[in-house]
Amino acid sequence: MKIAVCIKQVVTRDWPLRVAESATWVRDDDASFEMNEPDAYALEEALRLKELLGGEVVVCSAGPARVSQVIREALARGADRAIHVEGEALAAAEADAVAAALAGAMEGESFDLVLTGLQSDDQGFGQTGVVLAERLGLPHATIIMEVDVADDGGSLRVKRELESGWFQWVSMPLPALLTIQSGINQLRYATLRGIMAAKRKEILTVPAQSAETAGQRILELYVPEKSSATRFIDGSAPEAARELVRLLREEARVL
Amino acid sequence: MILVVAEQRGGALNPATWETVAAAQQTGESITVALVGADVQKLAAELAAAEVAEVLAVEHDALEPYTPDGFVAALAQVMEKACPELVLFPHTYQTRDYAPALAARLGRVFIPDCIASKVRDGQRVFVRPMFQGKFMADVLPQGPAPHFASFQIGACRADACARGAAPAPVREAAVEIDAAAIRQRPEAPFKEAKQAVDLTQAERIVAVGRGIKGQEHLPVAQDLAKALDAELAASRPICDSGWLPMDRQIGSSGQTVAPKLYLAVGISGAIQHLVGMKGARTIVAVNKDADAPIFEVADYGIVGDLFEVVPAIMAALEGEA
Numbered sequence: 001m002k003i004a005v006c007i008k009q010v011v012t013r014d015w016p017l018r019v020a021e022s023a024t025w026v027r028d029d030d031a032s033f034e035m036n037e038p039d040a041y042a043l044e045e046a047l048r049l050k051e052l053l054g055g056e057v058v059v060c061s062a063g064p065a066r067v068s069q070v071i072r073e074a075l076a077r078g079a080d081r082a083i084h085v086e087g088e089a090l091a092a093a094e095a096d097a098v099a100a101a102l103a104g105a106m107e108g109e110s111f112d113l114v115l116t117g118l119q120s121d122d123q124g125f126g127q128t129g130v131v132l133a134e135r136l137g138l139p140h141a142t143i144i145m146e147v148d149v150a151d152d153g154g155s156l157r158v159k160r161e162l163e164s165g166w167f168q169w170v171s172m173p174l175p176a177l178l179t180i181q182s183g184i185n186q187l188r189y190a191t192l193r194g195i196m197a198a199k200r201k202e203i204l205t206v207p208a209q210s211a212e213t214a215g216q217r218i219l220e221l222y223v224p225e226k227s228s229a230t231r232f233i234d235g236s237a238p239e240a241a242r243e244l245v246r247l248l249r250e251e252a253r254v255l
Numbered sequence: 256m257i258l259v260v261a262e263q264r265g266g267a268l269n270p271a272t273w274e275t276v277a278a279a280q281q282t283g284e285s286i287t288v289a290l291v292g293a294d295v296q297k298l299a300a301e302l303a304a305a306e307v308a309e310v311l312a313v314e315h316d317a318l319e320p321y322t323p324d325g326f327v328a329a330l331a332q333v334m335e336k337a338c339p340e341l342v343l344f345p346h347t348y349q350t351r352d353y354a355p356a357l358a359a360r361l362g363r364v365f366i367p368d369c370i371a372s373k374v375r376d377g378q379r380v381f382v383r384p385m386f387q388g389k390f391m392a393d394v395l396p397q398g399p400a401p402h403f404a405s406f407q408i409g410a411c412r413a414d415a416c417a418r419g420a421a422p423a424p425v426r427e428a429a430v431e432i433d434a435a436a437i438r439q440r441p442e443a444p445f446k447e448a449k450q451a452v453d454l455t456q457a458e459r460i461v462a463v464g465r466g467i468k469g470q471e472h473l474p475v476a477q478d479l480a481k482a483l484d485a486e487l488a489a490s491r492p493i494c495d496s497g498w499l500p501m502d503r504q505i506g507s508s509g510q511t512v513a514p515k516l517y518l519a520v521g522i523s524g525a526i527q528h529l530v531g532m533k534g535a536r537t538i539v540a541v542n543k544d545a546d547a548p549i550f551e552v553a554d555y556g557i558v559g560d561l562f563e564v565v566p567a568i569m570a571a572l573e574g575e576a
């Protein structure tokens with residue numbers, strides 16, 4: 001089975017992000033970056049399917065030169081090779097533009113299965129996978145928590161997460177695209193051997209083709225206005241804790 | 256005209272539909288509501304009570320149960336005939352599943368997960384969270400109409416949806432669907448086997464998030480729960496990592512709770528978490544980041560390191576016992 005995993009590089013979760021001077025994006029030139037979390041689960045799922053069924057796992061990432069960091073990491077975890085669609089503008093691009101860039105580079109590969117994370121931690125559109133499926137002409141299913149490939153390798157049965165604890169099995173023919181939900185599996189980490197092996201793996205870098213995409217323009221990015229009536233309790237930890245316990249007993253009466 | 260795409264399953268409307276109609280009403284434009292399924296007349300009549308110009312019943316046997324292929328095919332035809340300027344959806348899992356494909360097929364922009372829309376310098380823009388709610392963005396849709404947008408659950412109140420003086424007309428919108436071209440074969444939705452813990456009955460809950468750093472630190476939260484005679488719960492990443500069982504997860508894909516006391520430690524307050532706990536009577540948040548969105552819903556907040564604050568709370572409880 002030839003599996004593609006689309007991976008996005010995002011700013012590290014704990015990075016103290018600030019709005020850039022342009023007020024339309026964040027200041028990330030000095031930030032540290034990591035693999036988008038749901039994409040890490042998608043990669044793990046691809047590696048497990050390969051272990052089960054054989055084949056190849058190809059990492060596809062669209063972004064500026066710096067995304068080679070997450071590509072290397074994915075190769076170190078066990079992916080076989082990578083396609084890097086390179087373009088500066090892809091760093092802050094909308095889902096449609098990213099999907100178009102990926103589709104252009106993936107079209108000729110005839111993947112049996114394409115996996116993406118269900119959404120990214122930065123822009124959080126939750127669209128790249130679904131739009132990519134549409135662009136590649138593949139059937140898709142989203143927010144997937146389990147993947148079963150039929151014995152004949154011609155179809156899939158997947159478990160979709162619905163709201164409030166509901167699930168649903170959906171079958172579809174291969175090739176297909178799935179967007180993977182965090183928690184579908186337990187992640188593995190790269191071993192030293194994997195990191196060494198990754199150095200010899202192929203990364204094909206292709207320039208992003210300009211594509212016609214729908215377009216959404218960020219006019220302004222800002223810290224949300226605080227509307228809450230939270231009562232912040234100051235002081236040292238012991239002082240704040242004592243005051244909290246007093247308030248919970250005497251004011252809120254919940255203890 | 257604004258087209259609102261309603262959502263139904265198993266003969267009931269998703270209540271988020273009313274919120275989206277309310278959001279559309281705030282623009283003051285004429286509204287058409289489309290409801291898609293195999294037999295939706297009854298629910299269409301229910302929708303017609305809202306103050307809208309028209310309800311479209313988009314019916315075809317191949318549209319039940321829901322599939323993304325079926326819905327994209329049906330709604331693409333509806334859009335072509337109705338020519339709306341704007342199409343609004345509730346931001347549900349179902350919308351996430353097909354609306355991006357519909358927008359891509361029609362070459363239109365889709366701004367998801369909005370919390371508001373407003374007019375800025377004479378143009379309609381949409382407000383949506385980015386970077387996990389750390390920032391908000393005013394987003395201007397580009398390209399030809401219709402533009403698509405979805406509204407986050409709870410962004411508008413369902414009871415803000417105005418009712419019409421008389422029911423709106425319900426019209427059938429005929430669509431042609433080739434059932435054989437639908438590639439997804441869905442089975443009936445189900446819930447996992449009965450959950451071992453029912454957090455909905457808990458009076459007090461201590462919920463732990465990724466701020467706890469590692470499984471080995473879980474006793475910090477466990478001990479606090481015990482001291483408060485509370486149930487232990489968690490945000491999704493804690494359950495994803497297997498540190499606590501799934502049935503202790505609070506949020507859109509976990510349990511929805513409304514205890515007397517909800518004490519969140521090391522939880523940022525993502526919307527998917529908030530929808531599961533914002534009904535709690537008293538919410539306390541302990542977080543080292545004063546800007547964490549959890550403080551938007553908290554009654555009491557302590558900004559600090561949970562590894563200092565939680566033991567201090569334990570000590571305070573003991574001291575006064």
Ligand SMILES: Cc1cc2nc3c(=O)[nH]c(=O)nc-3n(C[C@H](O)[C@H](O)[C@H](O)COP(=O)(O)OP(=O)(O)OC[C@H]3O[C@@H](n4cnc5c(N)ncnc54)[C@H](O)[C@@H]3O)c2cc1C
Nearest residue numbers: 464465466490491506507508509521522523525528543561
């Ligand atoms: C379709 C979908 C469904 C989802 N369903 C759910 C759901 O049901 N429930 C759910 O919870 N999430 C759900 N999520 C995930 C959700 O979007 C968030 O990613 C998640 O809630 C974040 O969990 P967290 O707050 O524990 O982690 P983070 O967002 O990483 O926050 C950790 C917090 O801990 C604080 N912190 C770190 N160290 C310390 C310290 N030493 N002391 C004090 N504070 C500290 C940080 O400041 C930060 O605010 C869903 C996501 C999607 C896309």
